[in-house]
Amino acid sequence: KTLKLAMDADPESLDPHVQLSGGMLQYSHMVFDPLVRFTKEGGFEPRLAEKWEVIDPLTTRFYLRKGVKFHSGSAFTAKDVAWTLDRLKKSDDFKGLFEPFTVAVAVDDHTVDLKTSKPYALVLAMATYLFPMDSAYYTGTDDQGKPKDAIVKTDHSFANKNASGTGPFKLIKREHGVVLELDRFADYWDKASKGNVSKIIFTPIPENAARVAALLSGGVDWIQPVPPQDYPRLEKEKNIQLVTMPGTRIITFQLNQKRKPELANPKVRLAIDYAIDSVTMVDKLLKGAATPAGQQGPEGMAGFDPTLTPRQDLEKAKALMKEAGYEKGFEATMICTNNRYVNDEKICEATVGMLAKIGIKVALTTYPKAQYWDNFDAQIADIQLIGWHPDTEDSANYSEYLLMCPNKETGYGQYNSGNYCNKALDELLMQAAVETDLAKRSELLRKVERIAYEDGAYVPLHWQNLSWAAKKGVHLEPIVNIMDFPYFGDLVID
Amino acid sequence: MSTALVSIRNVVKHFDISGGLLEQLRFSGGRPTLKRTVVHALNNVSLDVRQGETLAVVGESGCGKSTLARAVVCLHQPNSGEIRYRDQRIDHLPPAKLLPFRTRLQMIFQDPYASLNPRMPVQRILEEPLRFHHPNLNAAQVAERVAAVMEQVGVRASWAKQYPHEFSGGQRQRISIARALIVDPECIVADEPISALDVSIQAQILNLMMDLQESHNLTYLFISHDLNVVRRIATRVAVMYLGSLCELATARQLFETPRHPYTQALLSAIPTLGRGRRKRIRLTGELSTPINLPRGCVFHPRCPYAYEPCRLEVPSPLTQPDGAVVACHALRDGRI
Amino acid sequence: MPAAWGRFADSHLMYSFRRDTVAKASLGILLVLLVSSFACPWIAPTNPYDPASLDLMMAQTPPAWMEGGAPDQLPAFVLGADDQGRDLLSTMLYGMRVSLVIGLGAVLVQAVLGIAIGLTAGYLGNRVEILLMRLADVQLSFSTLLVAIFIGAMFRTAFGVASYERLAVPILICIIGLAEWPQYARTVRASVLAEKKKEYVEAARVVGLPTWRIMLRHILPNTLSPVLVISTVQVANAMMTEAGLSFLGFGMPVTQPSLGSLINAGFEYLLSGSWWITIFPGSLLVVLILSINLLGDFCRDVMNPRLYKGM
Amino acid sequence: MHAMTTPSPAAPLLEVKNLEVSFPTKTKTLVAVRDVSFTLHRGERLGLVGESGAGKSITGFSILKLISRPGRISGGSILFEGRDLAPLSEQEMRPLRGDRISMIFQDPMMTLNPVLTIGTQMVETLQAHRRLSRREAQDIAIETLRAVRIPSPEKRMAQYPHQFSGGMRQRIVIAIALLTRPSLIIADEPTTALDVTIQAEILDLLLELAEHEGMGLLLITHDLAVVSQVTDRVAVMYAGRIVEIGPTEQVVHAPQHPYTQGLLAALPQTHAGEPGTGRLAQIHGIMPSLYNTPTGCAFHPRCPVRIHACSEDAPALRPCGQTGVLAACHLVE
Amino acid sequence: MIAFLIRRILQACIVMGVISLIGFSLRHTIGDPVREMYGMSVSAEVKAEARERLGLNDPIYIQYFRFLKNAVQGDLGNSLFYQKPALEVILSKAPATLELVFSSALLITVLSVPCGIYSAIHPRRLLSRMILGVSTVGVSVPVFFTALMCISLFSITLGWLPSFGRGELTPLFGGAWETGLLTWSGISHLIMPSFALTSIMLPLFIRLVRAEMMEVLQMDYVKYARAKGLSERRIYWVHAFRNTLLPVITVGGVQLGILIAFTILTETVFNWKGLGGMFKEAVDRGDTSLLVAYMVVVGALFVVVNTLVDVIYGLVNPMVRVVGRK
Numbered sequence A: 001k002t003l004k005l006a007m008d009a010d011p012e013s014l015d016p017h018v019q020l021s022g023g024m025l026q027y028s029h030m031v032f033d034p035l036v037r038f039t040k041e042g043g044f045e046p047r048l049a050e051k052w053e054v055i056d057p058l059t060t061r062f063y064l065r066k067g068v069k070f071h072s073g074s075a076f077t078a079k080d081v082a083w084t085l086d087r088l089k090k091s092d093d094f095k096g097l098f099e100p101f102t103v104a105v106a107v108d109d110h111t112v113d114l115k116t117s118k119p120y121a122l123v124l125a126m127a128t129y130l131f132p133m134d135s136a137y138y139t140g141t142d143d144q145g146k147p148k149d150a151i152v153k154t155d156h157s158f159a160n161k162n163a164s165g166t167g168p169f170k171l172i173k174r175e176h177g178v179v180l181e182l183d184r185f186a187d188y189w190d191k192a193s194k195g196n197v198s199k200i201i202f203t204p205i206p207e208n209a210a211r212v213a214a215l216l217s218g219g220v221d222w223i224q225p226v227p228p229q230d231y232p233r234l235e236k237e238k239n240i241q242l243v244t245m246p247g248t249r250i251i252t253f254q255l256n257q258k259r260k261p262e263l264a265n266p267k268v269r270l271a272i273d274y275a276i277d278s279v280t281m282v283d284k285l286l287k288g289a290a291t292p293a294g295q296q297g298p299e300g301m302a303g304f305d306p307t308l309t310p311r312q313d314l315e316k317a318k319a320l321m322k323e324a325g326y327e328k329g330f331e332a333t334m335i336c337t338n339n340r341y342v343n344d345e346k347i348c349e350a351t352v353g354m355l356a357k358i359g360i361k362v363a364l365t366t367y368p369k370a371q372y373w374d375n376f377d378a379q380i381a382d383i384q385l386i387g388w389h390p391d392t393e394d395s396a397n398y399s400e401y402l403l404m405c406p407n408k409e410t411g412y413g414q415y416n417s418g419n420y421c422n423k424a425l426d427e428l429l430m431q432a433a434v435e436t437d438l439a440k441r442s443e444l445l446r447k448v449e450r451i452a453y454e455d456g457a458y459v460p461l462h463w464q465n466l467s468w469a470a471k472k473g474v475h476l477e478p479i480v481n482i483m484d485f486p487y488f489g490d491l492v493i494d
Numbered sequence B: 001m002s003t004a005l006v007s008i009r010n011v012v013k014h015f016d017i018s019g020g021l022l023e024q025l026r027f028s029g030g031r032p033t034l035k036r037t038v039v040h041a042l043n044n045v046s047l048d049v050r051q052g053e054t055l056a057v058v059g060e061s062g063c064g065k066s067t068l069a070r071a072v073v074c075l076h077q078p079n080s081g082e083i084r085y086r087d088q089r090i091d092h093l094p095p096a097k098l099l100p101f102r103t104r105l106q107m108i109f110q111d112p113y114a115s116l117n118p119r120m121p122v123q124r125i126l127e128e129p130l131r132f133h134h135p136n137l138n139a140a141q142v143a144e145r146v147a148a149v150m151e152q153v154g155v156r157a158s159w160a161k162q163y164p165h166e167f168s169g170g171q172r173q174r175i176s177i178a179r180a181l182i183v184d185p186e187c188i189v190a191d192e193p194i195s196a197l198d199v200s201i202q203a204q205i206l207n208l209m210m211d212l213q214e215s216h217n218l219t220y221l222f223i224s225h226d227l228n229v230v231r232r233i234a235t236r237v238a239v240m241y242l243g244s245l246c247e248l249a250t251a252r253q254l255f256e257t258p259r260h261p262y263t264q265a266l267l268s269a270i271p272t273l274g275r276g277r278r279k280r281i282r283l284t285g286e287l288s289t290p291i292n293l294p295r296g297c298v299f300h301p302r303c304p305y306a307y308e309p310c311r312l313e314v315p316s317p318l319t320q321p322d323g324a325v326v327a328c329h330a331l332r333d334g335r336i
Numbered sequence C: 001m002p003a004a005w006g007r008f009a010d011s012h013l014m015y016s017f018r019r020d021t022v023a024k025a026s027l028g029i030l031l032v033l034l035v036s037s038f039a040c041p042w043i044a045p046t047n048p049y050d051p052a053s054l055d056l057m058m059a060q061t062p063p064a065w066m067e068g069g070a071p072d073q074l075p076a077f078v079l080g081a082d083d084q085g086r087d088l089l090s091t092m093l094y095g096m097r098v099s100l101v102i103g104l105g106a107v108l109v110q111a112v113l114g115i116a117i118g119l120t121a122g123y124l125g126n127r128v129e130i131l132l133m134r135l136a137d138v139q140l141s142f143s144t145l146l147v148a149i150f151i152g153a154m155f156r157t158a159f160g161v162a163s164y165e166r167l168a169v170p171i172l173i174c175i176i177g178l179a180e181w182p183q184y185a186r187t188v189r190a191s192v193l194a195e196k197k198k199e200y201v202e203a204a205r206v207v208g209l210p211t212w213r214i215m216l217r218h219i220l221p222n223t224l225s226p227v228l229v230i231s232t233v234q235v236a237n238a239m240m241t242e243a244g245l246s247f248l249g250f251g252m253p254v255t256q257p258s259l260g261s262l263i264n265a266g267f268e269y270l271l272s273g274s275w276w277i278t279i280f281p282g283s284l285l286v287v288l289i290l291s292i293n294l295l296g297d298f299c300r301d302v303m304n305p306r307l308y309k310g311m
Numbered sequence D: 001m002h003a004m005t006t007p008s009p010a011a012p013l014l015e016v017k018n019l020e021v022s023f024p025t026k027t028k029t030l031v032a033v034r035d036v037s038f039t040l041h042r043g044e045r046l047g048l049v050g051e052s053g054a055g056k057s058i059t060g061f062s063i064l065k066l067i068s069r070p071g072r073i074s075g076g077s078i079l080f081e082g083r084d085l086a087p088l089s090e091q092e093m094r095p096l097r098g099d100r101i102s103m104i105f106q107d108p109m110m111t112l113n114p115v116l117t118i119g120t121q122m123v124e125t126l127q128a129h130r131r132l133s134r135r136e137a138q139d140i141a142i143e144t145l146r147a148v149r150i151p152s153p154e155k156r157m158a159q160y161p162h163q164f165s166g167g168m169r170q171r172i173v174i175a176i177a178l179l180t181r182p183s184l185i186i187a188d189e190p191t192t193a194l195d196v197t198i199q200a201e202i203l204d205l206l207l208e209l210a211e212h213e214g215m216g217l218l219l220i221t222h223d224l225a226v227v228s229q230v231t232d233r234v235a236v237m238y239a240g241r242i243v244e245i246g247p248t249e250q251v252v253h254a255p256q257h258p259y260t261q262g263l264l265a266a267l268p269q270t271h272a273g274e275p276g277t278g279r280l281a282q283i284h285g286i287m288p289s290l291y292n293t294p295t296g297c298a299f300h301p302r303c304p305v306r307i308h309a310c311s312e313d314a315p316a317l318r319p320c321g322q323t324g325v326l327a328a329c330h331l332v333e
Numbered sequence E: 001m002i003a004f005l006i007r008r009i010l011q012a013c014i015v016m017g018v019i020s021l022i023g024f025s026l027r028h029t030i031g032d033p034v035r036e037m038y039g040m041s042v043s044a045e046v047k048a049e050a051r052e053r054l055g056l057n058d059p060i061y062i063q064y065f066r067f068l069k070n071a072v073q074g075d076l077g078n079s080l081f082y083q084k085p086a087l088e089v090i091l092s093k094a095p096a097t098l099e100l101v102f103s104s105a106l107l108i109t110v111l112s113v114p115c116g117i118y119s120a121i122h123p124r125r126l127l128s129r130m131i132l133g134v135s136t137v138g139v140s141v142p143v144f145f146t147a148l149m150c151i152s153l154f155s156i157t158l159g160w161l162p163s164f165g166r167g168e169l170t171p172l173f174g175g176a177w178e179t180g181l182l183t184w185s186g187i188s189h190l191i192m193p194s195f196a197l198t199s200i201m202l203p204l205f206i207r208l209v210r211a212e213m214m215e216v217l218q219m220d221y222v223k224y225a226r227a228k229g230l231s232e233r234r235i236y237w238v239h240a241f242r243n244t245l246l247p248v249i250t251v252g253g254v255q256l257g258i259l260i261a262f263t264i265l266t267e268t269v270f271n272w273k274g275l276g277g278m279f280k281e282a283v284d285r286g287d288t289s290l291l292v293a294y295m296v297v298v299g300a301l302f303v304v305v306n307t308l309v310d311v312i313y314g315l316v317n318p319m320v321r322v323v324g325r326k
């Protein structure tokens, strides 16, 4: 059966190591297979690794599945895993993530040891990013005399144009930005999978309305993401099913304490948090397509604290402003993207209105994403919007980038444009980084969230929901998950 | 000739119509060359306009009459040669230095519909030159002068608020004349002032011009293609052909004894009232254009008397015993 | 002045106007729209540009007569509310004012630039002309959107975020003005070339008037009627361009929506049933542009049917 | 074609009776031509002279029923070879135009379509009226071009109008008029746009051909001298009416109507005697606009000899003695 | 003729040079491509390094000269996102846009000529007024509005026409050109986008044809053609129409260039994978090399179209014959 698929963008490349992005990972799950993968519930499910064990604090051993074939026909062995890890560590995008790993040692053809430099809690989580590549296929030089394993972002490379993985689908045709055609791989190892999709035709449709229209008019069978304003319409439609799920991308405002002295006052920051009504915002602007947030990590992630609920109280906000001595309010500037997050512009617009109610006059400027980040880094405004999705699917990641004191050397606080800096919080995070006991670690992270909450370190708004819509008969529900990597290999179509 | 008011000396005027560098690019024999397209509008013309006379310039369309007129009033800068006004060279003066001569030399144009700015009422059209040249006049003086001039040309002063489109062609031509008169010039260059008008109106304008000449002691350089008109008004007549002067003589000499073959042909072609016509001289041969001027005498391809030297050499204007100037090899060599 | 008025009233233009129902109707509609948009601070039920007036709870309230409308709050929310909870009617009025200001302002900029360039090119001719007209060609071969994106980004960097909101209107005016001057330049140049040949220009030169004076006092007034004609079309175009820019995310700041950005913002709700958010401003924009276009067509038909942009 | 009555040799070729042409305009109806009557016999050449706007062209065009909208023939009849053209429809007129009646326009620059070769423009005329193959039509065209003295006509057929000089173009227009051997040619100012030397040639040619082919010629011009050289009879128009009509010789040498007299007197060549002397006789004022023609005789405001009756009623054409001249003036006996 | 072409080529070079210079000097304002090329969590050094490697840190003029040097050799730089030469990307997208533009141009021609001529010949008839009225309404509706309304009506409600993409493509010229014009699927995909694109230009052309035709019908040679007894058909279609064409062609050339610009909006809405959509994408991603290349190519296209227009003009107008339009 053929699945006509439309997403907002197609993978940047066919080389899974060229860029770390949602699109690339979605693609990787189609054409490649990871060692292990997340289940819907957040647990781990064996894929190419049948089982695994921790040999010592620095070594995890993976037992690989036998009889697995690459699309090129060569057999999958431990050597491929070692080769892939090596390559990952050369990739600009992935080398940060795989920093803790030192080497993968092939014990035998079907056993491989992953070694880390210090005890590391997230070995398995990282193993979900390890999509073994066909080392034989990617070795040697191509017809232009370039090495086939080169990772090249902006130019021609063998891996950008060709792919051989062990995944359920085999590359047939790819026209960048136009179409990606995949066929079911006949020798796919997972015979247990009920998946019956024999062909995927993947078209990127960046424009929201166009994407929805394509589904409505029957031009495609599956779209993602679905713009929230169209939920009611799609829900009404009998032939269409819509599935949403809370995601892990948190949307926040950062309040720049360095630029704007007023914002260095925690009372003002809290007042702002109280003034912004994220519940109504989610309800009205996002049609419930998000979960109002009071902290960074959503439920289910380590460090989630159910008591940290979204704050909303206009009177309290006014009182706080008064206490802080800004009864009359002040002026501030704000920048936002206008095509990066779901309805980002509208959210900011509404925020301006809400802040006006406590006397803060906000001048809002919005940018397309291509121009946004330079301005974000330059911290050109007092209040800046940022959304964050942890690549590691782990909650410490949020704080490391968004809350820790900015430090050029270590790279911590790289996106902390609020310049919030709290040594205690940094300390807790450093501890959590080396804590392998998950419960203890979770406790540390909970503390982090609480400190930030009480300090008004930033303004949490909501977690964006993930959304998919498909025609009836496409069994969408079972294969989607909060990481937004639908496992199309397992998709069943009636 | 001490009485010369305007002297035109060996004036050459070419118009380069070849456009930008890229448009000149041609290929000849596979090699790129730059080819210019030049209109030879005036080739070495010399004339004197004497004080008080009416010098008429006649010739067929495209022979350079208007170009000559425009060169005299310094609208065109000649490529070579000089224009003198009372022995002062004026053709290369910068606009500021030229201003004093602008009041002495004025011009009347052919098309009564195009020569008045349609967005200005008559009053402003007439005021503008006056105010410009005499900034110290006060409003009353200006108004008085405007009224006086309008009176002189026979336009009612009460019409000063009207716009040009509210007037007939003849009246517009009168306003044109008034505009030229208002700065009190000595010499007026009139470029076919009556050819766009009806016969009955033509007579009115011609009479007006003659009246004004007397009352203001004007000198006219009168451009026309109508030989009948020229015969009436001109003191002397210059005949031009393809940018060259063929013959210059007093009106009587010219109409009684035309000497240049072209003048003869021209005169024989004028339609006259009644059947009894003089024998027409038939011109044969291709018409030349000012872009590809024939070598030698420009008239030779159509000239019944053309012989060898005409094809080779440009005839120089020779003064005849009776004072007429004729540029013709055949005449010089006594063949006619 | 009365004389001039009398002449105008007697003119061919006025005569044809009096007989043309469509033209009269469009002028009427246009006047109503103009007046109501510029009087919006007094007639609009709320001030939608005041962020404090936003009430997200009212977001997407349907028009008062529909189920779920808010008839108790009249006159506010007659036509419902937009996605931010602004009274739609007020927002449309304010938005129309912004659109009109941008349209008129941009046309002014275009006209000044285009006329200056067209006049110089046409009158001086030769090298100047070739240079300027090449420039216009280059400019034409970019799309307005492209130019707008470039200039917009530059302006934003140059003026900083704080003042962007305040300067958005003048910036958009400059952008659209800079992007579309060639239309004027070409039209003006064409008519200057025609006028230049006429003898009244030579007469002015014979008088000895300086070049600039001939250009400004004699030639310019005679090239204005085509300018007037294309101006109507250009106002409509400028408003459309602004809408297009909003569509691509380069338009007015979201807190001060123009009609164009209002339509765009509402578009996403079209399929979901909140049709009024886009249909009302959309229809208003169409009516506004249509009335301008119809007037422009009328002027063109009467004054010079052969005037087309870019000729 | 079937309706064509066989022309009786006695009937005049063209007989215009009380022709009236009017242009309904926005405010009122403008009568451009009023009560015009004349006859033209086979082989005869009639001149129509008058100032600009006098209605000459309109009269000419109305014979072919080619008056541009909103103008229309609002009265009178046009008998061509005995048949009234006034009530005919476009469809019925088409076979006549260019076949029995040809027309020559004023400006040869504007009459020939600039984007078609002259060959095309000649052949299409022939093919519109005759069942001819392209080849045959071309041969006829070449012959005709030769007749109007265009050198190497075969080559010239493939050229475009702008490749010819003004005089040549006018010859081509004449050639096109002659293609179908019409019995009447209407020439509207055929030489006004040309230089004198060329004008003389064209007039000679026209005269020669008209005589040779025995065609009727209606020559419209404002130049009395031209008329006097070419035509047998002449009609003088003023403000939409014929004020004098008669044998050319008579009209030119002994004009009856004050307007004709004034016109002739105003010609610069009239007193051919002394060049450079004296004023021209002039008619004061201008021709009235057709929007407000004065009551009575339209010429009376300018007339030097007007009497009281002139401003009251319009005089009809009346014969002046035995000269064959008709004049519309109260003073003519 | 050769001289004419060389002249045009030189002119194109100048135009493209100026365009590229402008594009180049402004390109940093469009955005930073490196941002889009790396994941968010990639460290700042890595990105800085990448910028250095790509030469984005060099002074603009050095970058420009590098660009010029390569451009002379036909290399307009690499598209950072398509990972191949920008020119190649553009060439692969161009057929889609050209098909769209030319089908619109065809539609415009096919519709505007009869409509314009009809309303010129019968200016007072009801139908003429309706043609003009409807076309004015058409031009008053923003393109994207028209486009979305079309989708909502014809694709979603009625389900007649597909809403996005180009449908089934047939490779031509060994795959260099993929055309949608040979299959029904391809054509059905083309209908709405070209209609939307047509709607903005059609009114202008109808009025243009009408005005020119009316003007021409006043000319002496039309009257003369009548006087020669030609049929109405021949008068309108041979005598008047040929002359009407001249100004229409001249304006058309310029407008065709503008049409290319308008594809940005249309292609975005219809997810038409051509130059316009690519342009929008490149803006979103800050793919500056691609943008500069796009501008250069569109500039070249503009000159090519104008040259073609001049050639056609020359064919129609014997007075020009490829010496250049004035």
Ligand SMILES: Nc1ncnc2c1ncn2[C@@H]1O[C@H](COP(=O)(O)OP(=O)(O)OP(=O)(O)O)[C@@H](O)[C@H]1O
Pocket (backbone or CB within 6 Å): B015, B016, B017, B039, B040, B041, B059, B060, B061, B062, B063, B064, B065, B066, B067, B068, B225, B290
């Ligand atoms: N500004 C100009 N640029 C190019 N060529 C010109 C210009 N002015 C005149 N010419 C050319 O110079 C030649 C002489 O022109 P000029 O106007 O002097 O003739 P003319 O005798 O006045 O003719 P006419 O009787 O038609 O007015 C013509 O061939 C004309 O085309």
Ligand SMILES: Nc1ncnc2c1ncn2[C@@H]1O[C@H](COP(=O)(O)OP(=O)(O)OP(=O)(O)O)[C@@H](O)[C@H]1O
Pocket (backbone or CB within 6 Å): D023, D030, D032, D050, D051, D052, D053, D054, D055, D056, D057, D058, D059, D068, D069, D070, D071, D222, D290
């Ligand atoms: N289409 C028209 N609409 C209104 N009035 C017209 C029209 N055509 C001609 N006239 C009027 O008819 C009158 C006679 O015009 P006609 O063309 O016959 O003059 P004419 O004697 O041929 O003059 P000319 O010597 O200028 O050609 C003019 O006064 C003119 O105003």
Ligand SMILES: [Mg+2]
Pocket (backbone or CB within 6 Å): B065, B066, B067, B191, B192
């Ligand atoms: Mg002249």
Ligand SMILES: [Mg+2]
Pocket (backbone or CB within 6 Å): D056, D057, D058, D188
């Ligand atoms: Mg006439």
